[in-house]
Amino acid sequence: MQTKPFRIGTRGSPLALAQASETRARLMAAHGLPEEMFEIVVLSTKGDRITDRPLAEVGGKGLFTQELEDQLSSGELDFAVHSSKDMPTVLPDGLELSAFLPREDFRDAFIGRTAPTLAALPDGATIGSSSLRRQALIRRRRPDISVITFRGLVETRLRKLEEGQVDATLLALAGLNRLTMSDVVTEVMDPADFPPAPAQGAICIESRIGDDRVLDLLEAINDRPTSDAVSCERAFLAALDGSCRTPIAGYARCDGDHLHFSGLILTPDGQQEHAVEISGLRRDALALGRKAGETVRSAAGPDFFADWT
Structure with a gap:
């Protein structure tokens, strides 16, 4: 004992x-x-x-x-x-x-100081983010916006935002929920066009x-559904040699004995992308994630990854 x-x-x-x-x-x-x-x-x-x-x-x-x-x-x-x-x-x-x-909310949260949504930010606004994925997704939707590296604890980033260092920032909604700080969120990003990081939440x-x-x-x-979903997402990352140096998004969801995965890779400027979707049995979560990663890597070709250094 x-x-x-x-x-x-x-x-x-x-x-x-x-x-x-x-x-x-x-x-x-x-x-x-x-x-x-x-x-x-x-x-x-x-x-x-x-x-x-x-x-x-x-x-x-x-x-x-x-x-x-x-x-x-x-x-x-x-x-x-x-x-x-x-x-x-x-x-x-x-x-x-x-x-x-058990997984919390997997979506990204937009916290705007000068506008409540990403779409409403004025031309030339500045967003702070430490995530290459978020930076690439912002540039994909709003190439007119300046994106700067923005690191630190959640509280630190929100203080910098209040001080006016940036017009907006993005954080994981799960973290804000766990800190009971979700009241600062001005827009919850739609995962259909702003997909989360693998294993987020x-x-x-x-x-x-x-x-x-x-x-x-x-x-x-x-929690078995979370374990299977995250295992699939991490296998996708592994197949792409994913790290903080690479703009990669991906999310798996369980439905009974089945699993559905959506993945996306982008260039850092957000101007090129390759998406993949795959479904199968939950017991094959690792194999599904690997297959999704290999599929998108093959479709992109070696030149796509040339700047991922």
Whole structure:
């Protein structure tokens, strides 16, 4: 029987702490355990410390996970809680994504200071975003708009917006909902023409492969539809070698035993794109994601990816 508290690793941002707290609450309810059986361990990651440059310039998604994964591999943590869209497609040896919480809203949220919608922004307006996907989608719809890199915590970005550094910004609606800050949203983006990042809105839990004690604990809170959908989306990313350097969108939804996936790749200027849709059985989620990625890569041709450096 477990006598020591399970150690849950997380970043220290308000959103990361909210996600770790939700995970703890679900585990307490599922197993009838008291709060003291779960210790939330806060670690600072390189991605948290470097906020003045685009992620692509300093290493990509792994910047938000390495410190947590190092302590997970060494046994200092029992498991770690992450935003699924921050996770690289290749994990360190010995680690796996072992559970997913029920997915929040996957859509993007527009927060406008000088206009309530993207369409209503005046010519030459400035939007701040750290996501190459969002930047490319903005340029696709509004090539007249200036898009600048805009990093930092949710609260930091909203403060910069209020200060007038930009006319608008875009954030994940899921994060704003988890922070009970959705009142700042002025437009929820339609995923039909502004599709989300793969795995957006999903919380994942990373643990050691073969650690049955932890795996048995986590299985009770694993949401199967989210797990299958995100597995498909991550397989699409992996087939495209997707990272923070690439404008890629994708979303899978489960319908009974079936799964439907829509994916999109764009050039950074948003002027060229290739879309793909695929459906099949949920049990084939990984294969469907890989096939979608291979299909769109083949259709685009090697020249399409020449600037993805």
